[in-house]
Amino acid sequence: MLVYVDDFIITGNSPQHTDRFIESLSTRFSLKDLDDISYFLGIEVHRTKEGLHLTQYKYISDLLQRTNMTDCKPIATPMCPNTPLTLFSGTPLDDLTEFRMVVGSLQYLSLTRPDISFSVNKMSQFMHRPTHDHWQAVKRILRYRAGTMRRGIFLAAANRPILHAFTDADWGGNKDDYISTRAYIVYLGAHPVVWSSKKQTGVSQSSTEAEYRSLANTTSEVCWTLSLLQELGISLPTTPVIYCDNIGATYLAANPVFHSHMKHLALDNHFVRQFVQNGQLRVSHVNSADQLADALTKPLPRPLFRVLCDKIGLSDGRPS
Structure with a gap:
């Protein structure tokens, strides 16, 4: 059950259990059952046999x-x-x-x-x-x-519970203070479920430092998503993967030797490495051309922006 003030979304695998739960709530509170979800907090939900299309x-x-x-x-x-x-x-x-x-x-x-x-x-x-x-x-x-008013996120009914994410950073991209912008997109199967684009808290002295700070933020978000899935009783068949296009940051996450020139990243370094060494997370290198989070770190030319929007999973309706 998802609750926001006085708006509810109730779902489950068994319609009978859901109906009984709604009846139980109605004995204590005044409820209005709107049947299948179609509109929730400004988000329109279009349901088909293939899945849900979320737009605004x-x-x-x-x-x-x-x-x-x-x-x-x-x-x-x-x-x-x-x-x-x-x-x-x-x-x-x-x-x-x-x-x-x-x-x-x-x-x-x-x-x-x-x-x-x-x-x-x-x-x-x-x-x-x-x-x-x-x-x-x-x-x-x-x-x-x-x-692009009808563009949104399509959630297919047939989707594998595989958790992976893309992380990226635009090193010194802000021309006022030269603070980097970090971004990530977390996927459950083929669906983007969490994304973020924010300035980092301080100036990074190298692209590897900016990318690794972003990797640490992404790791935190993946761990939270994994915890939520476990609470919902959803088990993952494979270890979650984070894709990073910076080779230095990728090596740093896997290398057990702590590099002296990265001491100022000690907390981020050990935070990511503990999950990698315990086998709870993998950090893999991805080519920059396939880095989906790139569209969330800086303005892009039209051809590249369109390609990344399609790859990210945005849709004007049910994909063909």
Whole structure:
């Protein structure tokens, strides 16, 4: 049972047990049973025999209407890769209300759209001092969403319980403070179930350091997901794998020798290594061209962005 304030999602393997549970709740509380899920907290659920398609069509439609962008011209990518934004790009806005409202709404829209995670996180960094350039970048995200309103996550009914993740970092990508952006996508079978794009807490002195910090964050998320699956009684047939495209970080996770030049990463180093040495986790190298988390660390050109969106698992409906 998933509970959010007064909204519930109740599910189970046995319809009889589910019905009895609902009847038991109704004896103590006033309930309204809406039958099969179709809409929950702004997320639309389209059910077919093949699985569930999760979108936020109505939510983005309402947001476009509130911002007077219903008839805007769609665009293929949420951010321009050739025009880096900094804290002092453009002149400050006189009224900050609309900027903050729209960025807050976009944060909620990223629940079903990992492809806008980086762009929304980037805009969130300008909340305290938004400029006209930042506002134009936010409107570009809205234009991108206007052209991909029906895109979402498809959860197939036939799916293998195999847990794996992709982790990546854009070393020194932020031009204001040169702090790296780390990202990960966690998959259960073919389905992305958890993703994140955030700035790291400090400046990394090498790409290996930035990647390893991201690997440690991803390890924590994979362990939490694994714990949740165990509580739900779901056993995994194979050891979870984290794919990293940095050879140095991959070797560091497997090498039992602690390198002296990585002492400042001691906590992250031992945190990841304990799971690797105990056989609870594997860290494998993946080619940069196949690194799916790359789309969550920086703005990409249109061809590469489209390819990664397809590989990530975004769908305009049930995949053929």
